[in-house]
Structure formats: C-alpha cells, structure tokens
Amino acid sequence: MASLAPPPPYHPDLLRTIAGAIAASADRRITFAEYMAIALYDPAAGYYATRAARGIGPGGDFVTSPHMGPDFGELIAEQLVDFWQRLGRPDPFDLVEMGAGQGLLAADILAYLGDRHPVCYGTVRYQIIEKAAAAIAAQRQRLLPWGEKVTWSTWDEIPSKSIRGCCFSNELVDAFPVHRLRWGGDQWQEIYVALAPDGSPTPLMDTLGPPSCDRLVPYFDLVGIDVTKLPNGYVTEVNLAALDWLEVVGDRLERGYLLTVDYGYDAARYYQPAREGGTLRCYSRHAHHGDPYAYIGYQDITAHVDFTALERWGDRAGLQTLGRTQQALFLMALGLGDRLNALANSPDGHPLDLNTLLRRRDTLHRLIDPLGLGNFQVLIQTTELDDRDTPRGLREPRF
Ligand SMILES: C[S@@+](CC[C@H](N)C(=O)[O-])C[C@H]1O[C@@H](n2cnc3c(N)ncnc32)[C@H](O)[C@@H]1O
Numbered sequence: 001m002a003s004l005a006p007p008p009p010y011h012p013d014l015l016r017t018i019a020g021a022i023a024a025s026a027d028r029r030i031t032f033a034e035y036m037a038i039a040l041y042d043p044a045a046g047y048y049a050t051r052a053a054r055g056i057g058p059g060g061d062f063v064t065s066p067h068m069g070p071d072f073g074e075l076i077a078e079q080l081v082d083f084w085q086r087l088g089r090p091d092p093f094d095l096v097e098m099g100a101g102q103g104l105l106a107a108d109i110l111a112y113l114g115d116r117h118p119v120c121y122g123t124v125r126y127q128i129i130e131k132a133a134a135a136i137a138a139q140r141q142r143l144l145p146w147g148e149k150v151t152w153s154t155w156d157e158i159p160s161k162s163i164r165g166c167c168f169s170n171e172l173v174d175a176f177p178v179h180r181l182r183w184g185g186d187q188w189q190e191i192y193v194a195l196a197p198d199g200s201p202t203p204l205m206d207t208l209g210p211p212s213c214d215r216l217v218p219y220f221d222l223v224g225i226d227v228t229k230l231p232n233g234y235v236t237e238v239n240l241a242a243l244d245w246l247e248v249v250g251d252r253l254e255r256g257y258l259l260t261v262d263y264g265y266d267a268a269r270y271y272q273p274a275r276e277g278g279t280l281r282c283y284s285r286h287a288h289h290g291d292p293y294a295y296i297g298y299q300d301i302t303a304h305v306d307f308t309a310l311e312r313w314g315d316r317a318g319l320q321t322l323g324r325t326q327q328a329l330f331l332m333a334l335g336l337g338d339r340l341n342a343l344a345n346s347p348d349g350h351p352l353d354l355n356t357l358l359r360r361r362d363t364l365h366r367l368i369d370p371l372g373l374g375n376f377q378v379l380i381q382t383t384e385l386d387d388r389d390t391p392r393g394l395r396e397p398r399f
Helices: 012-024 032-041 047-051 071-086 104-116 118-123 133-142 144-149 240-252 307-316 327-333 336-345 354-368
Strands: 093-098 124-129 150-153 163-170 179-183 188-195 204-209 234-238 253-262 281-284 287-289 300-302 320-326 377-382
Touching (some): 012 032, 012 188, 032 179, 032 188, 032 300, 047 300, 071 163, 071 253, 071 327, 071 336, 071 354, 093 104, 104 118, 104 124, 104 133, 118 124, 124 144, 133 144, 133 150, 144 150, 307 320, 307 377, 320 327, 327 354, 327 377, 336 354
Parallel strands (some): 093 124, 093 163, 124 150, 163 253
Antiparallel strands (some): 179 188, 281 300
C-alpha cells in the first residue's frame, strides 16, 4: 500500500480556538482534558467534527470491530437478546448505543435482530447518544432503512429512571477527555497545556501546576493504587469523565444492563510503576504515536480505560459488576467459534471459494486476535442486584 503523506501540523481554526481558551484562562493554560475536548469535539473544527465520517475505517485513521464486518454486531445482538429474556421480555426494550460512530454497529444489530429474533426486534426502541454532529449525520444516513425505530437524544432529554434495557458502547470511554498527571516523588502535579514560544517545533507544550480539581488525587485511593511506589517523574492519566458518565447512565437506567467494550486494564496493570509514560495514544492514518500536539485536529487522541475505576464507581452509581472478560472469549461464548467451524464444514454443501473463505476466516480471527481486538475488555454491569445468572457472553466459551 502506498504510504500516505502526513497531515498538516494543525488545523488553523482549531488552533485559534485552543489559543483563545488558553488566553482567556487566568494562568494562561488549560487542563489536558479541556484541550482534548476541544481538539476532538470542537463543533466546527474538532477531529470528530471533520473526520467522523471518514477518519474511522480502512481508508481513515483507525478501524474498530464493526469495520471487520457484521459478525461483531451480530454476536453483540445475541447478548442483547439474552438481556431481553433476563429482564422478562420488556416491551418496549430500550437499546441505547452511546458513541455510535458511523452507525455500523447499530445497522448490524438491527438487521440481525429483525432477521433472526423478530419478536425481540418488535419490542426494540433503538436510541443513540452521540456527541459529534457529523457522526450523527452519517448515522442518520446509514440507518434510514430503520425509519423511526432509531432516534437520537441527549442525556438531558432522557428522564431519570426511564430506560429499561441495555446501554452499550464500543470504544467510547477511551475517547473521553482525560487529565494528565505527573508524580513528583511526594505529590502529584497536573500537566496543563500552554502556548509554546515562537520557533518551537509544535505550537503547544506541557506545563506543570497543582491539580485543577480535588477529585484527581483521591482517584488513586478509589482504584487502590499506592502512589508512593511510583517512580519520580511518572506520567499518567485520570479519566474523570468516565466516572461522570457512569453516574448519568446509573441515573437514567431503571432496570437493565451496561455493556462496555474498550481497550484497557485493571488499575494494578494500568498504574504499574513500569508504565512511566501513561497510555495516551494518538492515531493518524493507521499509525500511532504519543505526541498529542502533533497534527492538531487531524488525529484521534485516546487513553486506555481503567476498568477498576468503572467497576468501583459503577457500584456507587447503582451499577453492580456482573463480570468482565476479554473480547475474544466474549465473542466465542456468543458463537464466533461456531462461525469458524461452519466455514470449514460448509454445511450447505456449497463450499466458499478459497479467496472468500480466507478473507472471512481472517476477519473472524482479527476480532479475537489476542494481540489486537481480541484483547479488548468487555464489562457487564447491572441494576439487577438479584441477577446471579451469568450472561451468555461471560459463560465458558465452547471451542
Ligand atoms: C472511537 S469512536 C467509536 C465509534 C463506534 N462506536 C465504533 O466502534 O466504530 C468514539 C465515538 O464516541 C463519540 N463520543 C465521544 N464522546 C462522547 C460522549 N460523551 N457522548 C456520546 N458520544 C461520544 C465520538 O463522537 C465517536 O463517534
């Protein structure tokens, strides 16, 4: 494949907005979370405003599981049917997808439910919560065939305790703006963003200051990390937006489940002393690197997810953890192994031609690749405190 030219160093309008926010702040600096929120979600020039429709996918900056074909969505749909049954087949059954990107997962789930689980499908009310207007436009286009079955809302439009069903997301939480911190041997300092002096290689730079809010330092107690074991100069991130989000979901969900698929670790691995530079990653044109001030507005910026924080804060928000597993095991438990076997056995007597077979096998393998998507975490939380039965996707997979 011909290598693509790198994007420009920054989007001029976006840099003006960021510089304006820095100039308007008392100390001439903004938190990294404020910077990330503008760089990704500024409505006019943020990464997701200009790249939502084109940035994700084989021709863009990175791919996600739904880009591998419909299998991911179809197997998730099997888990959703399991939830529906466990809840006593509610009608309506709310499916709330958060951060739906280009709407691929929604289309795969709806098509599969309509085809294979028509009774459940008949009860589904599919709602999307999406931050980027450009992504909403792409979703509306793709989901036209489902008409009024799909609606778009903001959290403010959804009343407290009104959702009965499942809220779910793929690669949402890693896209939340994070704070960056540096351990100085005896205390934390926050890494802020400031304008770099003229002539610097990038227009923005890190600058240190005291933590911007009193929720940052106690975060490490929440997730059980002894920070005195961290080396001097250790840099990491804290995702407070994920905690806020859990509270909103916990408030809106009357009965049901929260299903979160994303890359990350438990806190002990996330904040291990050897991970001295944190997990911040920037994606542009299928390459990744660690410089958040490169290609401003033209690259995605993400941080891994601390699943211990989701579990512990979820408990406080009325969302008890039912279990967590890896994507590979989750998809195998829901039938991906059967799909692989079906390829080899060609039960309909019409073997696939070799190219199709190899492509399809490659697709399925990529979803369970232990060095890639298969290593993502799948977390299931619930309001149903009496629900002791293991969800299908968390059961022992059949091989
Ligand atoms: C990495 S993309 C993943 C898209 C899609 N789920 C997929 O798997 O291809 C993250 C998506 O989450 C959206 N997003 C980020 N923060 C959000 C928020 N607070 N509420 C709703 N959507 C959000 C982004 O606009 C984008 O569509």
